[in-house]
Amino acid sequence: MLVQEEDYLFDTEFTIATKTIHKTCDQAYGAVNPPIYMSSTFELKDVDSFGKGYFYTRCGNPTRTVVEEIVAEIEQNNYAIAFSSGMAAIHCVINLLKEGDEMLAMDDLYGGTIGYLKAIAMEKHGIKVKFVDMTNIDEVRKHMNQNVQLVYLETPTNPTMKLTDIKELCQVVRQIKNNVIVAVDNTFATPYLQTPSNLGADITLNSGTKYLGGHSDIIFGTLSCRNKELHDALFKISYLTGGCPSPFDCYLVTRSLKTLEVRMKQQIKNAYILAKYLESHPKVEKVLYPGLESHPQHDLARKQMRAGGAMISFYIKGGAAEAERMMKGLELFTMAVSLGGVESLIQIPAKMTHSGLTEERRQELGITQNLIRLSAGLEHVSDLIKDLEHGFKNI
Ligand SMILES: Cc1ncc(COP(=O)(O)O)c(C=O)c1O
Known part of the structure; x- marks a missing residue:
């Protein structure tokens, strides 16, 4: 792309x-x-x-x-x-x-x-x-x-x-x-x-x-x-x-x-391409990325941010089992919490970063078992897409 x-x-x-x-x-x-x-x-x-x-x-x-x-x-x-x-x-x-x-x-x-x-x-x-x-x-x-x-x-x-x-x-x-x-x-x-x-x-x-x-x-x-x-x-x-x-x-x-700007620019570019790819994928229900026009607050993002960032969350079709199978199919993305590094990371918030919240609270916030969060790194974006494709094939 x-x-x-x-x-x-x-x-x-x-x-x-x-x-x-x-x-x-x-x-x-x-x-x-x-x-x-x-x-x-x-x-x-x-x-x-x-x-x-x-x-x-x-x-x-x-x-x-x-x-x-x-x-x-x-x-x-x-x-x-x-x-x-x-x-x-x-x-x-x-x-x-x-x-x-x-x-x-x-x-x-x-x-x-x-x-x-x-x-x-x-x-x-x-x-x-x-x-x-x-x-x-x-x-x-x-x-x-x-x-x-x-x-x-x-x-x-x-x-x-x-x-x-x-x-x-x-x-x-x-x-x-x-x-x-x-x-x-x-x-x-x-x-x-x-x-x-x-x-x-x-x-x-x-x-x-x-x-x-x-x-x-x-x-x-x-x-x-x-x-x-x-x-x-x-x-x-x-x-x-x-x-x-x-x-x-x-x-x-x-x-x-010293490299924050150049890293951010490339990571944002990767994230944007990944968000577009995910948005058009038949196994994805919805993508949450402020840089996409489909984000409900895209206009606000344009007003107060200079880009949509390098973090993406997306709901895959299905539930916990599908999300886990998708993760198991990945080789390049590292399954880990944290974000913002040069390497792309991926995690399931309901099971990891937000596991401390009650199930009820997670539901209220939209942190369901099929929500996956990824931090786009600096790898070549076509390698990242190939890896996500592997993940989707594993579902
Ligand atoms: C938005 C946000 N604020 C604060 C923190 C806490 O920072 P640290 O882990 O450096 O203590 C985190 C950690 O993940 C975070 O994501």
Whole structure:
């Protein structure tokens, strides 16, 4: 299938490559890559220098500063904080709240985030979390009130690819409470495809384990924001709770960010071709991909994203048995959770990433036994199609 950039990119002009490639030159010797400062502590010049500059790596490290500056810039924010995982970044944001505070959370979130909100935020810390379908802005309006401190969402969602209109959501919640904090988990979209800060979000968050790292070799997290006061509050939580990344991992993410745009472009192209192939396949019931015109929120995708992304979910005809036989027939796709790496991954959310939800909840969200999620990698797309064909023949 011959496709042009215009087919799979809604905005062919946008670029972040220069920013990710040219921000890493080392001041001391002009090395084009930043040194890895593998040091937990730093010599203090005198007793008064404690707490100023770098003094202890949990509170800051020069290799970490490089990745934080790049992330802040490409997310069009002023500050960024790097973490040892996406969950550590999420933990940091939720810790802005205290017992009795209220938050609205998208009803369709990464399973680990839902688990954290229920088992830690609600049960242990007494935070009141209301799960709301944010694709429906009237639902947000209905549940928003003066006590809500934080509105937390993902768009697109995992695995059903639902979108929330970030701009409209920010306007609606701020009409009710001006200083409510809006945080967007941008993991599926990445800074290349979506800039929540320009749409009104206060915090942009990433599981850097996914596209930012891009090679399935590290666990990492980031958040970024524009407001200094908010940054200072988040930074304090980050160093007191200790989810800081290793300088080596910061180096790896800095390295990977240089190819984020080129990887994303190719992965999106592959995903678009795969989505079209799947959509026309007789054994597929429905494809969920924001880049397809058949996606119910395709217009919104065009408005707030720069392409449909590299994640696809699809329902195959049949049930659990058919989905499993399809998976068994694959040789190239790796059956694994996670996403965003150079290799194509595939999984059954009901059995894997979303197995922690009740069957009833999965049904409500559309996470049925015949739903398959794939992360398009960088292999030649015709090899990926051949592999899916093997899978379908196995049903
Ligand atoms: C959308 C999303 N947010 C956050 C996380 C958590 O990130 P990590 O696994 O890096 O802690 C994940 C993990 O899969 C995710 O998919």
